[in-house]
Amino acid sequence: MRLSWKLGRIAGIDVFVHPTFLIVLLPGVLGGSDAIPLILALFGCVLLHEFGHALMARRFGIGTLDITLYPIGGVARLMRIPRAPGAEFLIAIAGPVVNFAIVAVLAAFGFLSLSAEGLSLSQSSFLGQLAILNLGLGIFNLIPAFPMDGGRVLRALLSVGFGRARATTMAARLGRVLAIAFGLMAIFVTQSLLHLILAVFIFLASRSEELQVLSEERMRAHGLSDQSVWYAPPGYHWVDRGGGFWQLSPVSTSPHDRSGSNRWI
Numbered sequence: 650m651r652l653s654w655k656l657g658r659i660a661g662i663d664v665f666v667h668p669t670f671l672i673v674l675l676p677g678v679l680g681g682s683d684a685i686p687l688i689l690a691l692f693g694c695v696l697l698h699e700f701g702h703a704l705m706a707r708r709f710g711i712g713t714l715d716i717t718l719y720p721i722g723g724v725a726r727l728m729r730i731p732r733a734p735g736a737e738f739l740i741a742i743a744g745p746v747v748n749f750a751i752v753a754v755l756a757a758f759g760f761l762s763l764s765a766e767g768l769s770l771s772q773s774s775f776l777g778q779l780a781i782l783n784l785g786l787g788i789f790n791l792i793p794a795f796p797m798d799g800g801r802v803l804r805a806l807l808s809v810g811f812g813r814a815r816a817t818t819m820a821a822r823l824g825r826v827l828a829i830a831f832g833l834m835a836i837f838v839t840q841s842l843l844h845l846i847l848a849v850f851i852f853l854a855s856r857s858e859e860l861q862v863l864s865e866e867r868m869r870a871h872g873l874s875d876q877s878v879w880y881a882p883p884g885y886h887w888v889d890r891g892g893g894f895w896q897l898s899p900v901s902t903s904p905h906d907r908s909g910s911n912r913w914i
């Protein structure tokens with residue numbers, strides 16, 4: 650069952666918004682808050698961040714199933730996670746780079762408008778806040794909490810020295826430690842339900858992707874080719890049936906509800 654609402658199709662990728670997204674808008678709507686344009690603009694930037702990942706992945710021949718906006722951020726579902734550390738590094742870094750580029754554009758625009766006195770105070774404060782939020786978003790995503798972008802960058806770098814399996818375990822363990830720390834902060838410091846949900850998501854996703862990578866690496870050790878590891882057709886995944894026997898198995902009937910671990914946040 651498809652829970653998300655389709656916003657449209659951009660650059661050949663379907664964009665969805667999850668109904669829970671209304672949670673972040675509702676307080677503003679009820680209170681008649683003027684924060685709504687800022688929240689919408691911020692999520693526009695989150696969408697651009699996800700397209701940074703998706704379009705960089707496309708350069709490496711990796712398609713994106715769809716992009717969905719959640720209250721905790723965006724998720725791009727890539728057809729696969731690249732095995733080559735260089736490709737993973739570039740796809741991971743492309744998201745935060747988009748946010749830093751937005752900061753640079755907003756700063757340049759603000760500076761030019763300020764010198765021409767072309768912006769009202771509220772307009773410049775809106776652009777200033779959006780720039781600060783983007784800066785925060787870029788930096789936050791670079792925290793090495795695998796599978797967040799910073800964690801993927803770390804895994805890619807560690808892969809060079811330790812190999813993919815070991816690097817994934819190291820990055821995923823650090824990711825879980827940071828997720829626990831973030832979760833405790835969400836409970837005792839920021840008291841934010843969204844932060845807590847994000848912490849739980851990172852904790853579970855790090856374990857799920859670690860298990861997936863370890864099973865892929867075991868499969869490679871069994872002598873299956875790279876092709877058979879990576880090119881399971883959409884909707885299918887490889888299942889270890891024991892004794893070195895692997896079987897292609899459908900993940901789910903609906904392409905949108907497939908719960909693969911190729912989520913890119």
Ligand SMILES: [Zn+2]
Nearest residue numbers: 744790798914
């Ligand atoms: Zn990202």
